[in-house]
Structure formats: structure tokens, C-alpha cells
């Protein structure tokens with residue numbers, strides 16, 4: 395069943411857990427998230443970035459998600475991650491997305507408000523909820539980049555939500571996208587998060603939340619990946635963020651690393667195979683396990699609640 399982020403996050407807030415938003419690109423990643431959600435009896439947000447849309451094709455990806463989630467008992471969202479292009483946002487509304495994110499955080503405060511409000515007006519006509527971003531989340535990926543990190547100011551957040559009417563808000567409290575988030579150990583500004591939560595009424599979102607577990611980095615390196623010294627958000631900090639008011643947690647890099655490490659292992663250990671299903675199948679299983687782990691960590695799993 396497809397619902398909106400607002401619906402999923404409101405419930406999560408009331409019951410004090412976080413819902414994972416997992417980035418997908420293809421059949422394997424979509425099936426991993428859906429399978430994990432069914433096994434854990436957990437809600438899940440299925441996120442497509444503009445990069446994923448251009449890779450897979452917008453109609454194709456939307457149909458794939460619709461088909462994969464149809465008649466399922468658990469709740470899913472079809473969500474646009476870091477939307478920046480108005481044409482893509484309009485197309486999401488036509489294709490049956492239930493949530494869109496407008497990321498105008500690279501603009502100044504007033505322009506961010508103006509663009510976000512425009513998207514809210516469009517989306518609300520269709521009953522689609524809107525996530526906006528205030529402050530910047532660092533790191534660089536295909537189409538999402540921010541060189542300088544500006545943490546979210548609680549009073550600005552209050553004014554921003556009042557002026558835009560956004561349904562949920564992504565806040566910057568020290569995370570960044572990708573595998574290289576911290577020079578040393580994980581550090582989030584939980585005090586700031588608590589202040590934002592006090593001043594803002596809408597549910598909050600944490601981007602750049604991958605944990606980059608040591609074991610998966612070691613495995614990827616063992617089978618040939620060239621990685622520097624990646625560091626992610628610790629499980630302890632994720633729990634602190636949820637208790638500080640975060641109800642949506644964005645995960646992409648952990649799934650990318652899981653996919654990469656598994657494919658490398660299969661190819662290295664079984665050089666004789668060349669059937670794509672025997673290569674991609676284990677990666678799909680490994681991503682399912684990773685998503686299940688996150689659902690338990692976030693407290694959204696019906697098995698642990």
C-alpha cells in the first residue's frame with residue numbers, strides 16, 4: 395500500500411521510532427526494500443533521486459515501485475529524493491508519487507522559501523506530501539552536492555515551516571552524504587536537533603545517515619575495492635537522533651557498499667560464473683539483510699516493536 399511520508403512519519407513520531415528511506419535504482423534494490431519490509435512488517439520509504447530517475451527512466455522506476463508494493467500489507471511511500479527540477483517534480487505528481495522532496499537548500503533563505511512554497515501548492519492539490527530542506531547536508535553524489543555545511547538554526551526552521559507549509563523538514567545537524575562523513579568518529583549536534591524539535595511542529599528528517607559499518611568496508615576492500623578511510627553515523631547516534639525527534643532516516647551509501655562488496659566477493663570466489671542472476675541474486679539478498687538490520691535499529695520493525 396502506498397501512503398505519504400506525512401502519514402508514515404506522523405505515526406512514527408507518535409510511536410517514537412524512525413522510518414528508513416532507502417534509495418533505489420533498479421529491480422534488485424526495489425525488491426530488497428520491499429522484501430525486507432514484508433519480513434520485518436515495517437513501513438518503508440522508497441526513494442528515487444533525480445540521478446536514479448535518469449538512470450532507470452522515470453516511468454519505468456515508478457511502475458516498478460507501484461508493481462512491487464501493490465497489495466502489500468505494510469505501508470510504503472514512493473518518494474522523490476532531493477528534487478531540484480520542477481519538470482521532474484511535476485512528472486512525479488503525474489506518475490503517482492506519494493511524496494516529493496524539494497531541495498532548494500543551496501539558495502538563500504528567501505529563495506528557498508519561494509521555491510518550496512511553489513512545490514507545496516502544486517503537490518498539495520494532489521494530496522502529495524512535501525519534504526523541504528533547510529541548512530546544508532555536505533558531501534557529493536551524482537546530482538546532490540554541497541561544499542560547505544551550514545547547520546539548521548531552530549528559529550529559521552520555525553519561520554521556514556510557517557512560510558512554506560512544508561509537511562516534513564530535513565535538518566542539517568552534522569551529517570553528510572556518501573561514505574566519508576567524518577574524519578574520525580561520528581558526531582551529531584543532538585542539542586540543536588532537540589531545540590529544532592521544540593520550535594518546529596512538522597516531522598523531521600535525517601539525510602546522510604548511513605553507518606558505513608567497518609565489516610562491509612573490510613569486505614569490499616578484501617575483494618578489491620579501493621576505498622580510503624570511510625566513516626558513517628554510529629548506531630548510537632542514530633538512536634540518539636530518533637529520540638531527539640527524527641522520524642525519517644535516509645540510507646543510500648550502506649546499500650551501495652553492500653551491493654559492491656557482495657558482487658566483488660561473488661566474482662572473486664566464483665570466477666567461472668557469468669549468469670547475471672547468480673551475481674545479482676546474492677547482492678539482492680545482502681541488501682535485503684542490510685535493510686532489515688536498519689529497520690530493527692530504527693525501531694520500525696513490527697518484530698521488535
Ligand code: G3H
Pocket residue numbers: 417443444445446475476535536537538571646647
Ligand atoms: O542524497 C542523495 C542520494 O544518495 C542519491 O544520490 O544523486 O547519486 O543518486 P545520487
Ligand code: 13P
Pocket residue numbers: 417475476570571572573600601602603604605644645646647648
Ligand atoms: P547516505 O549517503 O548517508 O546513505 O545518505 C543518503 C541520503 O541522504 C539520501 O538522500
Ligand code: ZN
Pocket residue numbers: 476531571601602644
Ligand atoms: Zn540526502
